[in-house]
Amino acid sequence: MSSTTPPRPFDVAALFPQLAPMARTATRLHPRAGSPSPHDSSVGGPLLWPADEPWPHCDGPHEWDQVNEPTSAEDVRLLRRIQAAAASRADGVPGASGYTPQERAVIERINAGRPWPEGPIAMLPVAQLYLRDVPSLRLSGQAGADLLQVLWCPFDHPEHPRTALFRRSAAAVTDILDTPPEPAAVQFSGYVPQPCLLSPEEVVEYPHFLELGKELQELLADWSRWQAAESAVDSAYAVAPQELYMDQLSVSPGWKAGGWSRWGLTDPMPRVCSTCGTGMDPLLTIATTEWNRGTRSWAPEGDRTRHPLPPGVPPANHTRIDLARGYDLQLHVCPVSPDHPHLELVQ
Numbered sequence: 001m002s003s004t005t006p007p008r009p010f011d012v013a014a015l016f017p018q019l020a021p022m023a024r025t026a027t028r029l030h031p032r033a034g035s036p037s038p039h040d041s042s043v044g045g046p047l048l049w050p051a052d053e054p055w056p057h058c059d060g061p062h063e064w065d066q067v068n069e070p071t072s073a074e075d076v077r078l079l080r081r082i083q084a085a086a087a088s089r090a091d092g093v094p095g096a097s098g099y100t101p102q103e104r105a106v107i108e109r110i111n112a113g114r115p116w117p118e119g120p121i122a123m124l125p126v127a128q129l130y131l132r133d134v135p136s137l138r139l140s141g142q143a144g145a146d147l148l149q150v151l152w153c154p155f156d157h158p159e160h161p162r163t164a165l166f167r168r169s170a171a172a173v174t175d176i177l178d179t180p181p182e183p184a185a186v187q188f189s190g191y192v193p194q195p196c197l198l199s200p201e202e203v204v205e206y207p208h209f210l211e212l213g214k215e216l217q218e219l220l221a222d223w224s225r226w227q228a229a230e231s232a233v234d235s236a237y238a239v240a241p242q243e244l245y246m247d248q249l250s251v252s253p254g255w256k257a258g259g260w261s262r263w264g265l266t267d268p269m270p271r272v273c274s275t276c277g278t279g280m281d282p283l284l285t286i287a288t289t290e291w292n293r294g295t296r297s298w299a300p301e302g303d304r305t306r307h308p309l310p311p312g313v314p315p316a317n318h319t320r321i322d323l324a325r326g327y328d329l330q331l332h333v334c335p336v337s338p339d340h341p342h343l344e345l346v347q
Helices: 017-022 073-087 101-111 214-220 223-232 241-249
Strands: 024-028 124-130 147-156 161-168 201-205 256-258 281-286 329-333 343-346
Touching (some): 017 214, 073 101, 124 281, 147 281, 223 241
Antiparallel strands (some): 124 147, 329 343
């Protein structure tokens, strides 16, 4: 069942016409746990990877922080299955008393960790997007490309996983790699995406408040300017109406392709290509959660009843990814050439 964003309270560009030329289309991906195939757009699912093409590895460095014991991707998946099984029993709450003796033994073995890996690390699939599902996807510069594949190294480099992007023609892949290599270890369980199918949905976005000019910022911060929307405006925002713009009317939260960049961890910074100096475009946002307390109005209608999460999983954390304790990883690309390096930005 598809996920649908509730309508915005009102058309903010009608209230502030200066915003109209800045509108952009973003595609919210709405990942939900499923069993994707290589022929599906997905998060954490199998890739349509050519059997004769080397699987990408990360050469490091992979340095141990002397605190977090590494585990494996398979152990992360196994632990999630055990927790789900325990949650499905009578008390519905996974915990020491809810596990069977066999499950407790497996958990103890997993918690003991694995040896810190040496040498190159096989990268993990993060996302696969077909152009047919995400028409706004930026795949320019490569003839026939209709498929974007994103992988990452499940270790910090230095503050988040290092990503790799691949663009290809799906029709050109006739022999698919059945069993890709997996990393010998992963640094955090939150770097192992839960396999998810997608329900792409296009929405209209406007720039984050911090990217607007001073004059427009002052207009948005003036409560009297919002009174024309009458009852559609939540009076709770009267003290800081720019928060209404940021929370409900500008940049959508969660996994998305395109649109505008979200800020908050830092002020906006230049995003220019390191090769040619051209301004870079937002490609993909890899999100910890689809929405949070401040962006609750973007939560898909009926989502909690259609896609319940296991006990202990944060709200809207369907992919089980955790980046920098709850932030997002935004990937930007150069519009001049797909061969130029992409940019990773945590916000």
